[in-house]
């Protein structure tokens with residue numbers, strides 16, 4: 392019983408090609424998860440939409456929007472940014488489940504490109520984020536939300552949202568690799584809520600107690616929400632501080648800083664699994 | 667790979683976790699085409715050793731080679747030649763059995779068609795063809811284990827590492843896994859298998875290494891090991907428990923060694939040097955003492971006895 396084996400190739404180009412091929416195999420695995428569990432998949436998409444509907448219709452009437460604008464116009468960018476932050480949970484769960492089940496070890500014992508595990512995770516989660524955004528945008532449009540500054544600006548806003556998701560992805564990979572217990576999943580699921588709500592997504596930080604308000608102002612989610620509001624031409628909270636005046640810059644800097652910290656940490660952690 | 671190159675070699679492997687010495691001067695040589703059993707109690711270092719061989723763990727010092735390739739410096743080349751079946755089934759729960767095997771096949775760099783064909787063959791071989799389409803979530807423990815084994819065999823690797831392959835399986839599933847391992851060995855695969863079941867090593871392994879506290883404390887064929895801790899034994903099962911003391915005295919007299927008794931099984935057991943002489947002396951002696959035996963058996967020591975003997979001796983030396 393013999394099998395022909397593709398000899399490990401030494402050339403850099405071949406290695407790069409394998410990194411992408413293997414990465415795509417890992418991505419396809421996630422797509423297959425979605426196809427195998429269509430109900431779960433739809434429920435996940437609907438969860439974000441439900442948050443949007445709940446806030447839109449339950450609290451919409453009670454919220455005073457700056458400049459007398461439309462609450463939906465204000466709300467949608469906030470929920471979009473919130474959903475990107477909540478994505479950390481999906482990444483974390485996937486990574487820690489693999490590590491605990493020994494699937495990560497199995498991958499590491501295969502002659503596949505080591506970077507492919509992470510590359511595949513990245514692609515799958517970013518695809519998931521695009522689909523979630525699409526579902527939310529459709530729901531938002533149906534509720535009457537519009538962007539007012541043209542399509543190019545809107546695209547830039549979606550870009551910023553995905554950048555935030557990318558930052559959360561690296562955070563999620565890192566946390567998934569360092570935590571070993573299944574209880575950690577639960578803890579993270581609980582912790583993302585304050586992170587999500589201590590922001591300008593739903594209410595003005597100025598209306599919060601001072602210390603909470605400054606946490607909310609510093610929250611990366613607030614930066615992305617404020618920046619996308621600006622790009623969509625939707626009403627925002629305004630504000631006098633430097634943070635409130637430079638949302639676009641912050642929406643770039645914050646995720647970039649998170650990636651700069653957690654991407655190397657995650658890669659180092661992955662390499663150190665063999666220690 | 668030169669003909670005399672062993673399939674697996676470890677030289678003086680050491681690995682510490684804080685104060686724990688998981689491997690403490692571990693040496694091993696496994697000849698190609700043989701089944702080698704790594705036998706040891708909980709925490710002996712079996713999994714640590716297997717993880718080093720499978721390139722998952724870097725030893726602090728020492729070297730290990732699989733199929734001639736250093737597992738640290740030539741890890742990728744070693745990975746093309748080894749299969750790993752870990753202590754816990756490492757398969758994707760949400761994929762079907764077939765999807766799992768196809769995915770791992772692709773990651774071994776088989777073509778799409780090749781991976782599909784290989785998945786089909788392996789499902790057939792491990793009698794998972796009917797359930798191959800179901801998500802692994804719905805599999806029983808035995809099915810999961812067989813799938814795990816199949817995933818380790820995608821490339822038909824020349825060297826296969828199995829970490830406690832039958833732990834937690836019912837006897838039927840265990841036999842299935844044993845059969846699969848025997849078939850592999852018959853086809854020329856070198857197998858290194860860790861186990862706490864002495865029967866398992868006895869059934870499958872050509873040679874056994876006993877590991878304790880991160881070090882091999884004894885090695886050889888199972889027969890050699892049994893011989894090392896001494897003599898054959900005579901077991902006598904009595905009709906009546908009341909005769910236990912009398913029979914024990916009689917056996918002690920014949921063998922010149924203290925006989926052990928087990929009241930629950932009405933059993934008297936003693937090691938003997940000359941087995942046939944002892945046996946021919948025993949039977950008439952029992953009859954003239956008026957003791958009725960239900961069974962008289964001559965046997966080699968079980969691996970359990972070998973194992974307890976060796977690991978206990980090690981503790982004396984260390985402690």
Ligand SMILES: Nc1ncnc2c1ncn2[C@@H]1O[C@H](COP(=O)(O)OP(=O)(O)OP(=O)(O)O)[C@@H](O)[C@H]1O
Pocket residue numbers: 683686687688706707708709710711712713714715753862
């Ligand atoms: N990642 C780790 N961190 C700390 N200690 C570890 C780690 N892995 C193993 N050990 C310790 O090293 C020793 C050997 O462990 P190992 O898992 O190799 O034993 P084993 O023979 O496989 O045991 P078992 O039969 O229970 O599977 C144990 O004392 C264990 O607690």
Ligand SMILES: [Mg+2]
Pocket residue numbers: 712713714753829
């Ligand atoms: Mg173990």
